[in-house]
Structure formats: C-alpha cells, structure tokens
Amino acid sequence: MAQETTQEPPSAPTAPARALLPFILPAVVVGVAASLVFVGVSTAAERLQRLLWGPLPDALGVGRWSAPWLFIMLPVTGIAVGLVVWKVPGHAGPDPATLSLHAPVLPPAVLPGLVLATALMLAGGPSLGPENPIIAANVGLTAWLGARLMPRTPDTLWPVLAESATIGALFGTPVAAALVISEAMAGRPMRGRLWDNVFAPLTAGACGAMTTTLVAHPTFDLGLPPMGHPRAGDLLAALVIAPVAAALGMCAVYAFPHVHAAFRRLRHPMLMLPAGGVVLAGLGVLGGPLTLFKGLSEIGELARDPQDWSAGGLTTMAVVKLAALLVAASCGFRGGRIFPAVFVGSAVGLAAHALVPAVHPSLGVATGVLGMLLAITRQGWVSLFTAAVLVASPAVLALLCIASLPAWLLVTGRPQMQLREDGTPVR
Structure with missing residues (x-):
C-alpha cells in the first residue's frame, strides 16, 4: 500500500534586498516632507488660535471663553471656511463626510484650498482634528510630484508612502502607520511576504515620526498613574x-x-x-x-x-x-x-x-x-x-x-x- 505524503503549500517568496533598496530614498523623502507639511499646518493653526482666543478678545473687552465670543468666533470660522469651499479652486476637496482615513488622490489644484480650510478650522474651534485633510493633502502632493520626478515608479506606491508618513507624523511613531497599512492590506491580494510589502511604508512612517519628534516634540502620554498587576x-x-x-x-x-x-x-x-x-x-x-x-x-x-x-x-x-x-x-x-x-x-x-x-x-x-x-x-x-x-x-x-x-x-x-x-x- 503506497504511503500517502502531504505537502505544505509553498510560502510566499521573500524579496531580495536589491528589490527593496530602491524604495528607501523615496520613502525617506516622502516621510520628511509629509511631516513638515503636518507640522507647518499645525504650527500656523496654533499661532492663529492663540491670537483669536487670546489677545483679540482681550483687546475687545470680551471674555475669551464667554458665550458672546463663542457665538462670534464659531460662526465666523464657518463663514471663513465657507468662503474657501465656495470660492477657492477645487472647493477644498469632496464632501468630508464621504472620506475615510484612506484618502483618494486629489488633483493638485484642490490642495491649497483644503489646507487653508483645515488651518482655519483648527484655529477657530470646531471639534475636528487634522488627520484626514492632512493625509489627503500629502497623498495628492506626493502622487503628483512622484509621477513627474520618478515616472517609472508604480503609481500605487506614492499614496501608500504618503499615508504612512503622515500617520507616523501624526502619532509620533511608525507603529501606527504599520498597523494601518497592514490592516488595509488584509483585504487585498498581496505579492510576497507581508514585511516586504510594508518595508517602504514603514520607512516613510519612521522618517515622518522622527521628523515630527525632532521638530515638534509631541507626546501622547497623559501622565496618569500606571496600573499594577491586573485584578x-x-x-x-x-x-x-x-x-x-x-x-x-x-x-x-x-x-x-x-x-x-x-x-x-x-x-x-x-x-x-x-x-x-x-x-x-x-x-x-x-x-x-x-x-x-x-x-x-x-x-x-x-x-x-x-x-x-x-x-x-x-x-x-x-x-x-x-x-x-x-x-x-x-x-x-x-x-x-x-x-x-x-x-x-x-x-x-x-x-x-x-x-x-x-x-x-x-x-x-x-x-x-x-x-x-x-x-x-x-x-x-x-x-x-x-x-x-x-x-x-x-x-x-x-x-x-x-x-x-x-x-x-x-x-x-x-x-x-x-x-x-x-x-x-x-x-
């Protein structure tokens, strides 16, 4: 009686180093640039916020957090952002209610209005963060420049690098970028090993995170007392x-x-x-x-x-x-x-x-x-x-x-x- 043999399915081949090395420089450049865009927009918004919610109401003799000032500042912020959405070319991008953390590639003409609307929103007080529009701006800018400076590089690479770099910059660590990218890859066909696929995005996320850390010194630790052994x-x-x-x-x-x-x-x-x-x-x-x-x-x-x-x-x-x-x-x-x-x-x-x-x-x-x-x-x-x-x-x-x-x-x-x-x- 012939002995039955079982064969394990072949594992995905690992990419050689020479296949990954060409992606390092683009990933580094995208990581640093995406972080600087994020830090630049955030810094400009914070300075405007300090003016709008500090010296300006003080000069007008209105309490900074009083009801009259809130009913001035929030509607005025709506008017300012509304003007950008109405008049600036590109209308600050598509309806934000239709977008997720994974941004589409927007035309370059849309990006200035999107960044301006985001900075005005951050300074004016509405309860939203910078992540979605900054990711969208970096994705659009990176895809546009990458297609012109390195036309032989696959178009699909640039959005992934920009998204990873921006997430790394936002959270101050590439771990968040790696987790988001690996979660997105879970539902897609993938060639090669997972770590080969996340090599370039992880590089971009690490450079984005390090740039933000060196320039802005962010921290997420709230300083709460640490837990002991769980009970x-x-x-x-x-x-x-x-x-x-x-x-x-x-x-x-x-x-x-x-x-x-x-x-x-x-x-x-x-x-x-x-x-x-x-x-x-x-x-x-x-x-x-x-x-x-x-x-x-x-x-x-x-x-x-x-x-x-x-x-x-x-x-x-x-x-x-x-x-x-x-x-x-x-x-x-x-x-x-x-x-x-x-x-x-x-x-x-x-x-x-x-x-x-x-x-x-x-x-x-x-x-x-x-x-x-x-x-x-x-x-x-x-x-x-x-x-x-x-x-x-x-x-x-x-x-x-x-x-x-x-x-x-x-x-x-x-x-x-x-x-x-x-x-x-x-x-």
Missing part, C-alpha cells in the same frame, strides 16, 4: 467600559446621515458652515471650553487631576464633545475624527473612575478610548494602539485586547461614520 475587578471594568463607550459612539454614527442631510438641505457652504458654527457655539457654551478644538491638549487638562471632575460633569463633556464632532463632521468642516473621539473616550473613562473609584483612571481612559475609536473609525489596530499609548502602562495591554472583543461585536457589520455620495452610510 478580576479590572477585567470586569474593561468589559463594561469599552462596550459602553462603543455604544455611545454608535449613537453618533446612526445620527450622522440624518444630521448631514439636515445641513445639506441648506444647499450652500455659506449657509451650511455658518449654521454649523452657530450650533457648535451653543454646544461650547453648554460643555465649556474643553469641548472646543481638536481635543488633544484638552485631554491633558482632563487627565491632569481626575479628582477635580465629577462623574456628571465628565459625562456632560463627553456627550457635548460627541455632539460637536457630529455637527462639525456633518456641516462641511474639513477635519478628522480621531482626536475628538479620543477626548470623548477619555471623558467616558474618567467618568467611570469618578463614579466607581475602584476603576483605575488609566484603565478607564484606555478602555473608553478603545470603545469610542472602534465605533467612530472601525480601525481596530489604531484603536488598540492609541488607547495603549495614552496611558503608557504595559499592564493594560491584555485587558485592552480582551475588552476589544465585545466592543467589536457591538460595532462590526453596522453603519460606519462615512457616507456614500447619495448620503447612505457605508457598512
């Missing part, structure tokens, strides 16, 4: 907080197409954006100044002394900030949703700590951010990574992985916070 109560808290945060985020996701449609009925950016500014001003009065802007520095204020905030006050800020994110993303402001969602998740986690002091604040923040980001972005790796780096506590990693399971079951297969051209949600 059974910590596991229970993680399994509760992450799904609760995800459920809260899904409320905004389900409301998104309806709020977007309401603003679209105004039909013109000079009506939609100022109207959104008025609503955002009212939310700012209700939630306080910490619920304005992208939310990254405001998270630090929340976490500086968690005992100063009541559970009710933190819950109010979380709900108001989520509503502000929903309105800003619906009425046409150009911006991303990761950083404001991180603020909402942090407020949810600190509210859990204020309500049940046995919940460690680091665990509360990490699991709250995890659940909120899973609902808003559907980026599993980025959600885990962001939640982990905020607290810099290795003990929380296993709890985050466990907490992500019920939170993911809550959000998977359901509408996303992204719309098609006809206004229906992407699933």
Whole structure:
C-alpha cells in the first residue's frame, strides 16, 4: 500500500534586498516632507488660535471663553471656511463626510484650498482634528510630484508612502502607520511576504515620526498613574467600559446621515458652515471650553487631576464633545475624527473612575478610548494602539485586547461614520 505524503503549500517568496533598496530614498523623502507639511499646518493653526482666543478678545473687552465670543468666533470660522469651499479652486476637496482615513488622490489644484480650510478650522474651534485633510493633502502632493520626478515608479506606491508618513507624523511613531497599512492590506491580494510589502511604508512612517519628534516634540502620554498587576475587578471594568463607550459612539454614527442631510438641505457652504458654527457655539457654551478644538491638549487638562471632575460633569463633556464632532463632521468642516473621539473616550473613562473609584483612571481612559475609536473609525489596530499609548502602562495591554472583543461585536457589520455620495452610510 503506497504511503500517502502531504505537502505544505509553498510560502510566499521573500524579496531580495536589491528589490527593496530602491524604495528607501523615496520613502525617506516622502516621510520628511509629509511631516513638515503636518507640522507647518499645525504650527500656523496654533499661532492663529492663540491670537483669536487670546489677545483679540482681550483687546475687545470680551471674555475669551464667554458665550458672546463663542457665538462670534464659531460662526465666523464657518463663514471663513465657507468662503474657501465656495470660492477657492477645487472647493477644498469632496464632501468630508464621504472620506475615510484612506484618502483618494486629489488633483493638485484642490490642495491649497483644503489646507487653508483645515488651518482655519483648527484655529477657530470646531471639534475636528487634522488627520484626514492632512493625509489627503500629502497623498495628492506626493502622487503628483512622484509621477513627474520618478515616472517609472508604480503609481500605487506614492499614496501608500504618503499615508504612512503622515500617520507616523501624526502619532509620533511608525507603529501606527504599520498597523494601518497592514490592516488595509488584509483585504487585498498581496505579492510576497507581508514585511516586504510594508518595508517602504514603514520607512516613510519612521522618517515622518522622527521628523515630527525632532521638530515638534509631541507626546501622547497623559501622565496618569500606571496600573499594577491586573485584578478580576479590572477585567470586569474593561468589559463594561469599552462596550459602553462603543455604544455611545454608535449613537453618533446612526445620527450622522440624518444630521448631514439636515445641513445639506441648506444647499450652500455659506449657509451650511455658518449654521454649523452657530450650533457648535451653543454646544461650547453648554460643555465649556474643553469641548472646543481638536481635543488633544484638552485631554491633558482632563487627565491632569481626575479628582477635580465629577462623574456628571465628565459625562456632560463627553456627550457635548460627541455632539460637536457630529455637527462639525456633518456641516462641511474639513477635519478628522480621531482626536475628538479620543477626548470623548477619555471623558467616558474618567467618568467611570469618578463614579466607581475602584476603576483605575488609566484603565478607564484606555478602555473608553478603545470603545469610542472602534465605533467612530472601525480601525481596530489604531484603536488598540492609541488607547495603549495614552496611558503608557504595559499592564493594560491584555485587558485592552480582551475588552476589544465585545466592543467589536457591538460595532462590526453596522453603519460606519462615512457616507456614500447619495448620503447612505457605508457598512
């Protein structure tokens, strides 16, 4: 009787070094350039923000965070961005409600207006971050220059390098870029080994992250007390907080197409954006100044002394900030949703700590951010990574992985916070 033999399927061949070396220089150049674009736009917006929310209201004799100034600044920001969307060539890109973190390649004529609208938004106070439009600007610029300077290079390489470089610059580490790119590759046919495919994007992300670190010195660590050895109560808290945060985020996701449609009925950016500014001003009065802007520095204020905030006050800020994110993303402001969602998740986690002091604040923040980001972005790796780096506590990693399971079951297969051209949600 013949002996049966089994053969293992051949593994994907590893690319030789000579096939990868030509990508190093383009990846380095793209990484540095993408970081400088991000830092330049962010720095300009921060300087304008300090002027608009400091010396200017002081000179006018108006309180910086008073209701009158909010009802001046937010609608005026809507008017300024509306003028860019209306009059500047390219109209600051497509409807931001239809875009995700993976940006399309936009024509060069669109990019100046997109960058200008983003800087005005960041300075004026709407609750959006810089990530989506900066990624789109870097992708468009890199694809345009790459096709002209290195025409023999595959066109598909440039968007991946620009996206990786910008994500590395945004988070100050190439790990986030590698995770996003590997997650995107999971659903696509891939030639060769995974590490060969992420070699050039990882190089670009590392150079983008290092450039930002050297120039701007960013940090995501909130300085919360580190966790000790996890206990059974910590596991229970993680399994509760992450799904609760995800459920809260899904409320905004389900409301998104309806709020977007309401603003679209105004039909013109000079009506939609100022109207959104008025609503955002009212939310700012209700939630306080910490619920304005992208939310990254405001998270630090929340976490500086968690005992100063009541559970009710933190819950109010979380709900108001989520509503502000929903309105800003619906009425046409150009911006991303990761950083404001991180603020909402942090407020949810600190509210859990204020309500049940046995919940460690680091665990509360990490699991709250995890659940909120899973609902808003559907980026599993980025959600885990962001939640982990905020607290810099290795003990929380296993709890985050466990907490992500019920939170993911809550959000998977359901509408996303992204719309098609006809206004229906992407699933």
